[in-house]
Amino acid sequence: MPPSTGVGESEQLFTRTLYWYAKDTCMPRTGLSCDTAVERIRAFTAWANQLATAHDRPHDRPHELIPPDPDGAVALRRFRRTIAWFIYRQPGGRIALAVQYGHAATAMSESYAGRSKADMLEVLDQEKGHALAETLTEASERIDADEKVSGPAADRYRAAAAEFSARYAGTYLGRRELRALVANPRLQVYEDPKAFLTCNHDAFTALCNPDRDRAGDGARHTPDHSRCHPACANISRTDSQITALRAEVARIDAEADARLDPYPIAARQQQRKAHLTAIIRRHEAQQPADTEVEERR
Known part of the structure; x- marks a missing residue:
């Protein structure tokens, strides 16, 4: 992998430093065009396969190499289900997903004269x-x-x-x-x-x-x-x-020891701790x- 590509050196797949010819005038975290995103996905796939080959990962290990996609290039529209997965599993995600894909359906309807392919x-x-x-x-x-x-x-x-x-x-x-x-x-x-x-x-x-x-x-x-x-x-x-509850009780204790919260918040946290501790005790007592x-x- 050429060191100038920047792939793998950042937490972002679509970082502007992916290519040596990235323009200095581009601002970080700005949006990408569809064509640029497709090209960067292709470059990432090539880099991942080069890395697998360099570490002597044979083809009989399908999780090491990214095979060619029979449906063609991976475009942004093919991330639709991936985006839906993350949105739906957030608090209030059903409403957020309805809003997001409602907008997507509207945009697609305008583009294709009402022949929408997005069934929200x-x-x-x-x-x-x-x-x-x-x-x-x-x-x-x-x-x-x-x-x-x-x-x-x-x-x-x-x-x-x-x-x-x-x-x-x-x-x-x-x-x-x-x-x-x-x-x-x-x-x-x-x-x-x-x-x-x-x-x-x-x-x-x-x-x-x-x-x-x-x-x-x-x-x-x-x-x-x-x-x-x-x-x-x-x-x-x-x-x-219950393990997560114990961690939350420990966090409340740590905040109490730090003495940084105002009295009303500290008192409310102690009430919450008592409630959570009672839940833990009931769980432990149940056979x-x-x-x-x-x-x-």
Whole structure:
């Protein structure tokens, strides 16, 4: 690799120092044209393959070399699903993705006289299905690792993980399978990292849903993480989430020792610490179900 290319020397794939002929007048972190981005992806692929060859990585290791793409050059439009993946999994991502891809659909409609190829609703449904599958896969792995599950929805969490493993584990999830996964009321499992819990969503009992008493039409089909209630019957927690809780308690203690927070904030943090500590104690005090012990034997 020529040292002047700059590939691999920066955390950014599309840095302006990728080529020796980069103009000094270009400002860092500015946008690239589509043609420039395609060329830089091509250059990165060539550099990665040169590096693999230099380290004697043979072709029988498919993860070492980037093979030629049968569909042609990798253009920016082919990152559509990648962008959707990252947007959807952020807090409020469903709304952000709808806005982003709604704009994309509008722009494409204007460009192609109304013949839009961007089906926003299909993208939303697919990303929801993939997110559910990843959450349930992680749930199965935690249970297989003998992690304890606590909370009022612990049994539903274990049942959902078992059903997902029995029906979908190791299989290809196409559109049909993803639609079935999203439509299954027993598999509505959502991680909430900021609240250190898993929501086993039931629209009729969810305390985050102000319309839970209305049958059918007014019920939310996904949890509202901004309104998560600690007394909700849909909550479950695993050992992994309790580990994250302990780290949060340690962070609060470190801030208290530093004595940098104003008194109202420090007092509020101590109240939060007491709440989190109580959750940890309840989790540690809960014993595994008898059926779970039998299954492990």
